[in-house]
Amino acid sequence: MEAAIEQGLIFALLALGVFLTYRILNFADLTVDGSFTTGGGTAAILMYNGVDPYLGTLAGLAAGAAAGLITGLLHTKLRIDPLLASILTMIGLYSINLRIMRGPNVGLNMRDGQVIETIFTPLKQAKLMASWQTVAILAAVALAFTAAIIWFLATNFGLATQATGDNPQMAVAGGISTDWTKIVTLMISNGLVGLSGAIYAQFQGFADVQMGIGLILVGLASVIVGNAILGTRYMALAVLGVVVGSVVYRLILSYAIAWEIAAAGDMKLISALLVVVALVISQNETIRGWVGKISASKSPEAPEPLTAPELSAQPAEGPTPLDPSSAKGA
Amino acid sequence: MLSLTGVSKTFFPGTANERRALRNIWLELAEGDFATVIGSNGAGKSTLLNVIAGSLSTDDGAIVIDDRDVTKLPAHRRAGLLARVFQDPQAGTSPHLTIEQNMAIALTRGARRGLGVGVGRKRRSAFREELEVLGLGLESRLKTRVGMLSGGQRQALSLLMASFTHPRLLLLDEHTAALDPARAELVTELTVKVVAETNLTALMVTHNMAQALRVGNRLLMMHEGEIILELDAAQKRRTTVADLMDRFTSVRGQLADRSLLS
Ligand SMILES: Nc1ncnc2c1ncn2[C@@H]1O[C@H](COP(=O)(O)OP(=O)(O)O)[C@@H](O)[C@H]1O
Numbered sequence: 001m002e003a004a005i006e007q008g009l010i011f012a013l014l015a016l017g018v019f020l021t022y023r024i025l026n027f028a029d030l031t032v033d034g035s036f037t038t039g040g041g042t043a044a045i046l047m048y049n050g051v052d053p054y055l056g057t058l059a060g061l062a063a064g065a066a067a068g069l070i071t072g073l074l075h076t077k078l079r080i081d082p083l084l085a086s087i088l089t090m091i092g093l094y095s096i097n098l099r100i101m102r103g104p105n106v107g108l109n110m111r112d113g114q115v116i117e118t119i120f121t122p123l124k125q126a127k128l129m130a131s132w133q134t135v136a137i138l139a140a141v142a143l144a145f146t147a148a149i150i151w152f153l154a155t156n157f158g159l160a161t162q163a164t165g166d167n168p169q170m171a172v173a174g175g176i177s178t179d180w181t182k183i184v185t186l187m188i189s190n191g192l193v194g195l196s197g198a199i200y201a202q203f204q205g206f207a208d209v210q211m212g213i214g215l216i217l218v219g220l221a222s223v224i225v226g227n228a229i230l231g232t233r234y235m236a237l238a239v240l241g242v243v244v245g246s247v248v249y250r251l252i253l254s255y256a257i258a259w260e261i262a263a264a265g266d267m268k269l270i271s272a273l274l275v276v277v278a279l280v281i282s283q284n285e286t287i288r289g290w291v292g293k294i295s296a297s298k299s300p301e302a303p304e305p306l307t308a309p310e311l312s313a314q315p316a317e318g319p320t321p322l323d324p325s326s327a328k329g330a
Numbered sequence: 331m332l333s334l335t336g337v338s339k340t341f342f343p344g345t346a347n348e349r350r351a352l353r354n355i356w357l358e359l360a361e362g363d364f365a366t367v368i369g370s371n372g373a374g375k376s377t378l379l380n381v382i383a384g385s386l387s388t389d390d391g392a393i394v395i396d397d398r399d400v401t402k403l404p405a406h407r408r409a410g411l412l413a414r415v416f417q418d419p420q421a422g423t424s425p426h427l428t429i430e431q432n433m434a435i436a437l438t439r440g441a442r443r444g445l446g447v448g449v450g451r452k453r454r455s456a457f458r459e460e461l462e463v464l465g466l467g468l469e470s471r472l473k474t475r476v477g478m479l480s481g482g483q484r485q486a487l488s489l490l491m492a493s494f495t496h497p498r499l500l501l502l503d504e505h506t507a508a509l510d511p512a513r514a515e516l517v518t519e520l521t522v523k524v525v526a527e528t529n530l531t532a533l534m535v536t537h538n539m540a541q542a543l544r545v546g547n548r549l550l551m552m553h554e555g556e557i558i559l560e561l562d563a564a565q566k567r568r569t570t571v572a573d574l575m576d577r578f579t580s581v582r583g584q585l586a587d588r589s590l591l592s
């Protein structure tokens with residue numbers, strides 16, 4: 001179980017990145033599948049060649065951010081639709097990742113009879129992998145980034161970023177360069193994804209060109225599960241929920257495998273199904289009505305849409321006084 | 331203060347769908363002028379405001395605000411000079427952000443946004459004071475998400491957000507049209523009050539001719555992309571809704587659109 005929680009905490013960084021694009025920026029960013037590997041591959045090849053593990057990990061973050069920059073530029077400068085822009089980056093990165101790693105994978109255990117130094121080496125030597133100590137360390141890292149994101153979103157720039165995703169017309173009228181907020185947020189997001197990849201490569205002891213495939217769904221599932229648990233009424237809880245969601249998601253998977261409900265290879269299918277179910281819930285009027293009633297009875301404020309902003313673009317409906325003037329248009 | 335010299339805008343030029351939305355517009359507003367703009371649907375009123383704000387580019391002509399040629403400036407870089415309220419009450423605010431967060435965005439309009447705290451204690455108490463002026467009780471709901479407000483409340487907030495930072499120019503595009511009569515009246519009153527108190531220069535599009543005559547010190551009538559009538563304060567006082575209707579009728583050479591008399 002500790003191992004599953006450790007994985008969940010490492011993937012929480014990826015999920016936080018997905019949260020920033022998907023929820024805050026309202027930008028369906030598939031760069032993730034590529035930038036995770038870019039981060040992992042960059043960190044791995046550096047450490048394989050003897051670079052300081054912390055420096056290598058940081059390089060993974062930077063490489064992920066660079067991938068986010070590419071998607072940002074494709075979208076803002078060339079006006080390519082978000083989905084397509086990020087698919088282009090993701091596909092292009094596959095080749096780049098092969099070049100970075102000089103092959104399909106990089107091992108991080110031994111080289112010429114010497115142990116390759118990674119950030120986990122001290123923990124491995126102390127036989128503390130899959131222990132509560134390691135869980136505590138990784139939790140501290142995930143919570144530090146959670147706190148940083150909560151802080152960021154409350155700054156003037158963070159509010160501008162939120163407005164960019166929430167109401168671009170208002171953002172522009174308010175003097176916000178939505179191109180700039182998008183580029184910066186995509187860089188932060190994919191930086192986190194790259195960092196997640198860098199840490200995960202060291203955790204599993206190798207980087208592989210396939211390691212990022214399908215992770216966008218893992219990120220989405222974590223965001224959706226986490227937000228369902230902790231709600232989206234308070235930003236701090238919404239962000240924290242992403243970390244919780246990532247851990248819960250990993251635990252579900254590990255129990256499904258341990259109890260032989262599913263095999264390791266089924267993980268991607270489970271992610272896909274989980275996201276489908278969550279999206280169906282958010283799109284189906286009847287189910288949303290139930291969910292709405294349940295949350296409305298819990299809180300005086302209106303329910304938040306359960307999933308992606310673009311899938312529930314209508315304004316929050318809630319127990320506001322009936323007001324004919326709130327009807328859209330004249 | 332605001333000057334448009336020979337501004338034109340054509341949509342889909344050279345195609346079967348070509349629409350000449352603005353034809354050689356010349357307009358001069360002095361500091362403190364409050365001009366109302368009327369005209370039938372499709373006359374080009376919104377397009378006029380959109381080219382001034384920069385959300386649409388011009389084909390020809392120049393736009394100068396405060397001695398600054400903004401013709402080529404993108405919309406977000408003009409925001410330090412002007413503020414807008416749109417017809418759609420949803421358009422001017424960010425629904426998932428709270429009232430105070432929306433106001434913080436308005437407060438930093440046109441300024442560099444860094445990593446300072448968006449809503450600190452000082453700002454919060456200033457926002458509370460500003461909201462009290464609306465008399466809608468919003469000052470006690472600073473942490474309410476704007477998506478929870480009614481259309482009228484949202485529009486009043488949009489108006490406050492547009493005006494409390496004292497922009498050089500205020501652009502209002504039928505900002506009461508989507509509201510029921512009582513709330514429309516409330517927002518109109520607020521508009522008049524805000525513009526008078528802060529001596530803003532403003533352009534207000536309205537479909538209500540009586541209001542266009544009553545409010546402001548100038549009136550512009552548009553038709554098919556042109557300003558076909560300009561009244562100053564004295565002329566406005568002598569003009570009646572019937573006069574304006576006659577004017578419409580004659581220029582269109584057909585029966586006036588009765589719906590304009592709402
Ligand atoms: N973004 C646009 N793209 C194409 N045509 C437009 C656009 N905006 C306005 N138009 C056209 O320009 C003309 C003027 O429109 P508009 O300025 O919205 O009129 P008004 O606000 O006076 O009703 C109309 O014929 C309209 O169809």
Ligand SMILES: [Mg+2]
Pocket residue numbers: 375376377
């Ligand atoms: Mg219009």
